[in-house]
Amino acid sequence: MKTLSLDLRERIVAAYDAGESTRKEVAARFAVSLGMVKKLLQQRRKVGDIASRHHLAGRKRKILEEHREALRQQVAAKPDMTLGELREATGLDCSLPAIHYTLRDMGLSFKKRRSGQPSRTGQTSSRPGSTGKPGKRRSTGPGSSSSTSRRPRPT
Numbered sequence: 001m002k003t004l005s006l007d008l009r010e011r012i013v014a015a016y017d018a019g020e021s022t023r024k025e026v027a028a029r030f031a032v033s034l035g036m037v038k039k040l041l042q043q044r045r046k047v048g049d050i051a052s053r054h055h056l057a058g059r060k061r062k063i064l065e066e067h068r069e070a071l072r073q074q075v076a077a078k079p080d081m082t083l084g085e086l087r088e089a090t091g092l093d094c095s096l097p098a099i100h101y102t103l104r105d106m107g108l109s110f111k112k113r114r115s116g117q118p119s120r121t122g123q124t125s126s127r128p129g130s131t132g133k134p135g136k137r138r139s140t141g142p143g144s145s146s147s148t149s150r151r152p153r154p155t
Helices: 006-017 022-029 034-046 065-077 084-089 097-104
Strands: none
Touching: 006 022, 006 034, 022 034, 065 084, 065 097, 084 097
């Protein structure tokens, strides 16, 4: 359902304030529900205005501006920190993807670069290519195996 415009909200409240009609009559006149008229009057009484409050709904952000500044400082000091290390260093209570998306939105990179210092991790796999040793001869040609070779069947 669409949000009522501020103009319509003001006309509804003004019509009720005029005292010439009941809430039910005001609702019928402006083609809104009786509940909407009640909610507008209640909101004005509690909050002091009748503007839409949909922007306040939903889940609140856990990573605030002060956390963003702390993340910025941590990444500047040690750009190759993992997301878990960043979370511990800043004391955040959020998921790792939340930190990732925040860093991305801030335009910060926390990935290692080829031009940076090499990590302590060694090589994990050998390079493809010849080792200089003589190779084994294959008993079958490439793309086939002994179980699929065509031999004449005995009749």
